[in-house]
Amino acid sequence: MNVFGFRTLLVKEIRRFWKVLVQTVLSPVVTAVLYLAVFGHVLGERMQVFPGVSYTAFIIPGLIMMSVIQNAFANTSSSLIQSKMMGNLVFLLMAPLSAWELFGAYVLAGILRGVLIGTVLYGFGWLVVPLPLHSWAAVLAMTVLAGGALAVLGLIAGILAEKFDHLAAFQNFFIMPASFLSGVFYSIHTLPEFWRGLSHYNPFFYMIDGFRWGFFGVGDATIAASLLWTGGFFALCSAIALWMLQTGYRLRP
Amino acid sequence: MPVTSDAISIEGVRKTYGTLKALDGVEFSIRRGEFFGLLGPNGAGKSTLIGIIAGLVRMDAGRVAVLGHDNRREYRAARRALGVVPQELVFDPFFSVRECLRIQAGYYGCGREYWPWIERLLDELDLASKAGATIRQLSGGMKRRVLIAQALVHKPPVVILDEPTAGVDVELRRTLWRFARKLHAEGTTVVLTTHYLEEAEELCQRIAILDRGRLKALEGTGQILARHPFRFLRLTLDGDFRLPPGLEPCVVSRLNGSLELKLKREEQPIGEVLESVRGAGFRIVDVRTREPTLEDVFLELTGERA
Known part of the structure; x- marks a missing residue:
């Protein structure tokens, strides 16, 4: 195994987003804080989703997870499409790195960006409403699994996209709505029956619900279901991405 | 390392894009320590062949080995033995010249012990004064030098220069020729593709001419001219x-x-x-x-x- 090569790529990917921290970390944090300010202020006093949990407290984990998954996706997908468009991906493809090493470094960097944003947001959230912490392990597991799944999805999208426009379409018409409409601002119990039933097949719902369970110990689904669905989605996306990297699909014509 | 006298061996390589036969059973070897020219008109299949050797393009059939290492089964050893200077001026916009070289070395498992070598490359390619600049800020000629340095960071025994002097001024062309000669004199196998045929005539010991995906000639430069x-x-x-x-x-x-x-x-x-x-x-x-x-x-x- 080329451990040093893997580490180099990982550090490079981290430094890549670190160099443009305003865009990669600060911006998503500000966006999430604005959501919190608007929704928390407008609905904070009027709604209560779980007994004993204020609406503002309810949406904070949802907003954190939404930011984690959106940014984990953005990290891998934007890095890959930029390398493809600039042409500098050849340096990586010519290097003695295996599919697993490429996969691991990209995905880990994506997870780390998500974790960094999640941590900063948790800090902000703490200033507004100190959240209870039912299970650190669940919070951590859901962050890693959901961030990982979306980082891998970003890798797949980056491999498939031929221009920035393709990626923007995928991000705006799939990732954004899917992360937005999967229970960040509401419990699925408030949805009509059809949509509630459909939500049980939506991995994004489990990512948000499981993460929220880690704080409050209650959720729309069980933590086991959330872990299984998110982990399963992660595994499925990983299998596809690894197949792409191993065969050189769209990367090595 | 397997015992072989060939730096690169290419056996029955075929590649088709749709209905276009880019390479149609190409077969030849490049000897160790050789200065080898790979020539051909546009569309002859040179870039496809280089892409296949470097692992950037998948071949439909055939076998390629670098220093005896099959470039699919033993891709790590084959890639470590090879440095390729790409034709296009490609670069990473996020990092400085020095950072890019260190990162590239790292991909090959080469750490701090290679940093003095990187500094030497910067000096020899007149890049030392620009080492802290991002590559985006450099002129076309300077970017070309960075590409050459990037291909050499892991001290590969076989180097492919894909049109290194395309679009560069006369002075830089001379500098690159000198550098390529020095590399060769130090024992590196150099494979050159170029559109400037006097360049190949001046530098290369043997020349292969590709045309429409087939090998048209492969001889010593003197023999090819005498023929x-x-x-x-x-x-x-x-x-x-x-x-x-x-x-x-x-x-x-x-x-x-x-x-x-x-x-x-x-x-x-x-x-x-x-x-x-x-x-x-x-x-x-x-x-x-x-x-x-x-x-x-x-x-x-x-x-x-x-």
Whole structure:
């Protein structure tokens, strides 16, 4: 195994987003804080989703997870499409790195960006409403699994996209709505029956619900279901991405 | 490392894009320590072949080995043995020149112990003063030097230079030639593709000519030139007459009263040609002959301009 090569790529990917921290970390944090300010202020006093949990407290984990998954996706997908468009991906493809090493470094960097944003947001959230912490392990597991799944999805999208426009379409018409409409601002119990039933097949719902369970110990689904669905989605996306990297699909014509 | 005398061996390589046969059973070897030229007109398959050797393009059939390492089964060893300078000016916009070189070395498992070598490369390629600048800020020529340094960071014993002098000024071209010669003198196998045929003639010991995905010629540079059955005769003539009918098809160019004839070495002795021109009424003002260049051979073999 080329451990040093893997580490180099990982550090490079981290430094890549670190160099443009305003865009990669600060911006998503500000966006999430604005959501919190608007929704928390407008609905904070009027709604209560779980007994004993204020609406503002309810949406904070949802907003954190939404930011984690959106940014984990953005990290891998934007890095890959930029390398493809600039042409500098050849340096990586010519290097003695295996599919697993490429996969691991990209995905880990994506997870780390998500974790960094999640941590900063948790800090902000703490200033507004100190959240209870039912299970650190669940919070951590859901962050890693959901961030990982979306980082891998970003890798797949980056491999498939031929221009920035393709990626923007995928991000705006799939990732954004899917992360937005999967229970960040509401419990699925408030949805009509059809949509509630459909939500049980939506991995994004489990990512948000499981993460929220880690704080409050209650959720729309069980933590086991959330872990299984998110982990399963992660595994499925990983299998596809690894197949792409191993065969050189769209990367090595 | 397997015992082999070949730096790169290419066996029956085929590649098709849709209906286009980019490479059609290409087979040859590049010896260790050789300065090797890979020539061909646009669309001949050079870039595809280099891509296949470097692992950037998947071949449909065949086998490629670098220093005896199969570039699919033993891709790590094959890639470690190879440095490729790509044709396009590609770069990572996020990092400085020095950072890019260190990152590239890292991909090959080369850490801090390679940093002095990186500094030497920066010096030798006149990049030291720009080491802290991002590559985006550099001129085209400087970017080209960075690409060369990037290909060499892991000290590969085999280096492929894919059109390294395309679009660079004369001074940089000379610098790159000097550098390539030095690399070769130090024992590196150098494979050069170029559109400047005098460059290949000057630098390469052996030359392969690809055309439409097939190998047209593979010989020593001297042999390939000697094999050419023609030579050229430039005449400056006085008089408004017609050339003898047998010579008219031999004219390859006319310029300001002089013309160049392409003559068959064995069948058209120069003395006889001059006699026939005089016999047609011309006064011969000046006579010059020249031996074929690689470009002439190239045109002969491919029917195209490089």
